[in-house]
Amino acid sequence: NPSFTLAMKESTDGSKQPELVLERALDREKQSSFELVLTASDGGDPARSGTVQIHINVTDANDNPPVFSKSVYEARIAENLPAGSLVLRVQATDADAGSNGRVSYSFGNVPEEVHALFIVDSDSGEVRTVGPLDFEEKNKYIVSLEARDGGGFTAHCKAQIDITDENDNAPEITILSLSSPVPEDAPTGTVVALLKVRDRDSGENGQVSCELSGEAPLSIRPELVLAKALDREEAAFHELVLRAIDGGDPARTGTARIRVTVLDANDNAPVFSQAEYTVRVPEDVPVGSTLVTVTATDADEGLNGQVKYS
Structure with a gap:
């Protein structure tokens, strides 16, 4: 096996002891175990030999960061969605094992308004609404998300959330x-x-x-x-x-x-109550006597409707 070599170490009493020496770095993600056979042969004629099985398990080291499936996730959602509505789901994988490969999710460096409107599930990577969205206030959010494994390695991606308009405003x-x-x-x-x-x-x-x-x-x-x-x-x-x-x-x-x-405009002339008045007067009527009373009206108002006679 190219990863291992056998070296013979000679002790002070002249005996020899085999040692298994690691020749190159191991990668558990490529090969997690090795099966070797060690053979010991004597110097007789004919020679006799014995063998032993060596099983080597490679334990994990946190040498792989999380990797998101996309660098940018996109979603289009309507404004006024109820709280708890699913917006999108991010996903990151880690080639390590155990806690080193267990990924948790969180927002990166985002403003407070994002925390007031969205929440990300640390286990599933689901981003959901927690507050009311208003297209008229803001119609696009670009937020940073982080994936962190159990060993402290992190990865980052972006999520672009477009808010679509609903007819929620009257003229x-x-x-x-x-x-x-x-x-x-x-x-x-x-x-x-x-x-x-x-x-x-x-x-x-x-x-x-x-x-x-x-x-x-x-x-x-x-x-x-x-x-x-x-x-x-x-x-x-x-x-x-x-x-x-x-x-x-x-x-x-x-x-x-x-x-x-x-x-009012003065657009109406006075109108007499009669078109013609006929009066019969005795010849000896005294001076100053009322002979007839005429009446005229004007449809206008104010001064325009006040009638004077002459």
């Missing part, structure tokens, strides 16, 4: 400015309100369409503008609900209530 409507009251003689296209509509989700979940409910001479483009002429005498104010609907399934909706008051 938000902000009224940046509102011009109210609006003169009733304002032209079509006048901007009544500036709006900001936002949905924190992404993709189709964050695509928003808007609509108005209620009868109102207003439209969205995307400002709130007059779509047709106002008439205070028909409606002194308009109350409407603006709805923003996202593209998720199921869709989420945000609403905002808007009240627009119409400011």
